[in-house]
Amino acid sequence: MTVTVIKYLYPTSRNITINPPIGFWEPATNVHVNMSGDSKAQLQRNVQVSDELKPHFRVTTIMERPYVMLKKNHYELDSNSKFEGFCIDLLAELSKDLGFTYTIHAVKDGKYGNDKYGNGSWDGMIGEILRGEAEMAVAPLTVNYRRSEAVDFTKPFLSLGISILYKVPDDQQPDLFSFLNPLSWQIWTAIATSIITVTLGMYFVANVTPYEWNLNFSCCTAHEPHPAAAFATSQEAPIVMSNNYSFWNTVWYVLSTMLKGGCDFGPRAVSTRLLGGTWWVFYLVIISAYTANLAAVLTVSRPYIPIKNLDDLANQTTISYGTIRGGSTMQFFQESRIAAHVKMWEYMKDKDVFVTSNGKGVERALSMNYAYLMESTSLEYETQQNCNLTQIGGVLGSKGYGIALAKKSDWTDRISRQILLYAKRGIIEMKKTKWWRSKGAACTSTASAVKHDRFALSMYNVAGLFITLGVGIVLAVIVVIFELLYRCHHISKKEGKPFLEELCYELKFAMNMTSLSDHRSRQKMSMCMNNGNGKPNHLNENGSLKKTTL
Structure with missing residues (x-):
């Protein structure tokens, strides 16, 4: 129509x-x-129309920022003008558009409304409406089933849930050994194990392969003497077979290449070069990752919070937690049948963890090891105003704040339609922005982005490097076996000896690490004398070259 x-x-x-x-x-x-x-x-x-002819309501409310607050000069103002906040602005808008007047007063007992004894004796704002002391309650009053049986509620003007308010822990200052923090202790252990493994592997491969045994003072190529050897007699410059990769030289090679200190010798055989190249790739990536992560660990402060969600809070006893006594959040946990919620209610009901207002809960969270359970919209405001507070986890449940009136009030539907119109036009969102973000808010992010530990590379991040290093060691062993077999086959064919005999001789000679004649001090003495049979000391009894490990 x-x-x-x-x-x-x-x-x-x-x-x-x-x-x-x-x-x-x-x-x-x-x-x-x-x-x-x-x-x-x-x-x-x-x-x-004169104000005297308009309907008049006595409005009860509760002091809760940013919904209802007293102005700084409230003692100079009348009953209505001394209040400010989101709910006050909403009430003034409704009064102007729907044509009614009102008088605001704060609820006498400072409570929202709870039927504590279950006999209909409600306290708080709900009780004042039932007793006829007020016709309307405009406040952050949650709509729930028990309250809806006592009074009528309009459509919710704000939607919300339950979340956890917690204090951001103090920053962890770097300690004396903070340089170890870029990598986890598992990685440090694995690196130490890798150094030992590569050292033993290089020592074994270098002594087994025939191509790492060379004439002493050799220049670049295995089995080629130093050019000066051509101008010296055997007595003046004894020439013996030597290997640069003694045990301690191998340790020095592995550590110096890892720390980029350089080394005065390098691998010559294919097997040792393969193992050395794999080691270079391994430590190049490890050191690059360590260097990149070191700056972040030493300069970025990352507080640690032991809980991440409601389940973590329920399954621990170190952090106490609670909510407003008699509020809708307390009723939610009291009536919930979810196991985690039942567990939390059993904890809360027997301990002194309840507070009388959100302000008291925030103060307790800041001063104690206390997690405060509160509505998400109020929590958002508190984290906006105080950067030392943060929200833990997501939002539990779905509910809303509504305006309460007496049962069967003619104004319930009219106010509900107007609230829906405000939501459609964005008026409620604009008022929320005004009071949540534009009133001197110090923090611009509600999430606070708190890191839950120092970030250290885990084994999962670098497991591929250790696999690559292991593959390199296995390939080096395979190649050195091939080199040894090839060398033994070549010598046995050239000298007409059995292959197995030459193979056993080479293995025994390569692995004879404790022979007194191969010791460095004995070699230094033998450099100044000949053998008793008149032959140069770099020759064996049969005239072949000696092997030594320097």
Whole structure:
């Protein structure tokens, strides 16, 4: 149905009446008026209604920032003007658009409303409405089943849930051994094991392969003497077979290459070069990752929070937790049948963890090891105002704040429709932005982005490097076996010896690490004398070259 609004005019001298339409009205919308400025002003002068003729409501509320607060100069103002906040702005908007007046007072007992004994004796704002002390409650009052049985609620003007408010722990300052923090202790253990493994592997491979045994003072190529050896007699410059990879030289090679200190010798055989190259790739990536992570660990402070969600809170006893006594959050845990919620209620009901207001809960969270369970919208405001507070986990449940009126009130539907209209036009969101973010908010992010530990590379991040290193060691062993077999086959064919005999001889000679004749001190003495049989000391009894490990 559409009703047309016209402007009635008296007939003119020619008996012609002109009644132009100036607007229309529909039940689902507002009045749409299209009139001139003069006619609109005339209409406003004619239909002004005195405040004495408007409906008047006694409104009860509760002091809870940013919903209802006292102005700084409240002692100089009257009962209505001394309040400010989100709910006060919403009430003023409803009063202007729906045409009613109101008087605000704070609830006497400072409670929201709870039927503590289950006999209908409600306290708080719900109790004041039931006793006729107020006709309306405009506050952060949660709509739930028990309250809805006692009073009527409008459509929610804010949607919310339950979340955890917790204090951000103090920053962890770097300690004396903070340089170890970029890598986890598992990685440090694995690196130490890798150094030992590569050292033993290189020592074994270098002594087994024939291509790492060379004439002493050799220049670059195995089995080629130093050029100066051609101008010296055997007595002046004894030439013996030597190997650069003694045990301690191998340890020095592994550590110096890892720390980029350089080394005065390098691998010559394919097997040792393969193992050495794998080791270089391994420590190159490890040191790069360590260097990149070191700056972040030493410069970025990352507080540690032991809980991440509601389940973590329920399964620990170090951090105490609670909520407002008699509030909807307490009723939620009291009535919930979920195992984690039942466990939390059993803990809370026997301990002194309840507070009388959100402000008290925030103070307790800041001063004690205490997690405060509160509505998400109020929590968002607190984390905006104080950077030392943060939200833990997500939002539990779904509920809303509504305006409470007496049962069967004619104003419940009218206010509900107006609230829906405000939500559609974005008015509620604008008012929320005003009080949550524009009133001197110190923190711009509600998440606070708290890191839950020092970030250290784990074994999972670098496991591929250790696998690559292991593959390199295995390939080096395979190659050195091939080199040894090839060398033994070549010598046995050249000298006409059995292959197995030459193989056993080479293995025995390569692994004979404790022979007194191969010791460095004995070699230094033998460099100045000949053998008793008159042969140079770099030759064996059969005239072949000696092998030594320097």
